[in-house]
Amino acid sequence: MELSDVAAFVKVVQAGSFTQAARLLEAPKSTVSAKVAALEKRLGVTLLHRTTRQLRMTEDGESFFKACSQALADISAAEASISSKQETPKGRLVVTGPVDFGGVLAIFLRSFLDKYPGINVELILSNRFVDLVGENVDIAIRAGHLKDSSLVAKRLGSMKSGIFAAPSYLKTFGEPKHPKDLEKHACIRFTGKDEWHLENKGKAISIKVDGRTMVDQLPAIKDLVVNGLGISLLPTFFCREDVAKGRLVPVLTDWFEAPTPISIVYPAEKFQHPKTKVFILECAEVIKKYYEF
Template structure:
């Protein structure tokens, strides 16, 4: 009979791509782990892994078995955790990938509130703009801005951000203030690398304008800072600009025009979430819906 824990060991080896690394993370001898996986292969009657002195390679049968096994192991883990939550509060390590500026502006105070409500949960956050691989990387959830690409990941919408136009008083004193979308072509516009146009809307009217500028940065926080320093016009969600607007460092311009709405999603590999992850996503959804 094939044991569930042997399947779990095989899944860990494939994820680590190494018996040595998997054994270290599992806290067991490398020789024991290798023997257990070999016994699993004998039980199945197929070679799952090709071994060498430096690395392992997964066979076609092994890849198919891995895809099925990881779902079974996940379901079993969630089943145990759901039973545990009937007796105690959710606990364990929650790993999340978060967009840098959105996390520091919007999520930080919410995370503080959530952590006070669930003191037995530990947190590990990776602040990065890249799209992490929720299948091969050890993240429970990723928060992302923008429509998700077509993939098997599960997407839950948390909020919708609406960008507006801002500029520093010093910039407008030197370059003047645009009044209509077409005026933006004559101004320094701060945006991400590769951006050449902005889509703006006013009630039912939608326009696309060509924009350019000397500065292109892959960080909204840096873009906002450059705008505060008077280096150009920026299109930002109101929450990211609110502190600078209150302090007079930025001023809203062309206030009847707004950028395209940007949805915020929580992405997970499966709908079968541990209690701590499910609670975290639902907490953010309730708190962020006002955005």
């Protein structure tokens, strides 16, 4: 039995389609399809029911997939175990994170790439939920509470968010003294978020915020606030430089949004590739130092 045929079948099931499997295997779709067909012919059974819109395993396919996926994982782990003992970190590493983390990741990558010249990094900045396995991504930096999954998550800490405004705005409209005063201000809010939940030493309050401006990117919200168009709830790390230079002023400094967890997430593997291991360890240290936890 050709091991490559088995590997093609397993990858098709994992990826959910022949097209995606072909991309991950870096092979023509016709080749992947031919390998699965050859495997079915040798076994004398149908492993997959195919339609133009759906791919579904047969009962025989499910049994075969369960056994073979574990066997292939064991082979891959064995290879990684041996090579990791001798190999220096090198190869292509695909990393994703929210758009707002681009600044700190850029700072980190400058020193990381100098230290590991054998590693090439593709950085995907996106606020959508990236499927690490399906899209062949090695590592994700994620903010917020994570759903249960087969991925491994390393909690780094928590990110604070507070209220900020420009000096020009406060000079014109005055400074709120209590969270309820925000209802009378021009609050610039993230798209779809019409309430701010603030906490102060065990006390909590929810404020219905209104304003003429909604934006779906934090950098744009901060720019609007810096230019005096309103007041907003922003991550404190994101405003650190503007506060230091006098462009922004923290407001209601005893009130903050509940801390948002920050985690590094990656697919579970028995043996981590050296390039993945060093990125996780070093990026975790930089993020811990950069963010206010």
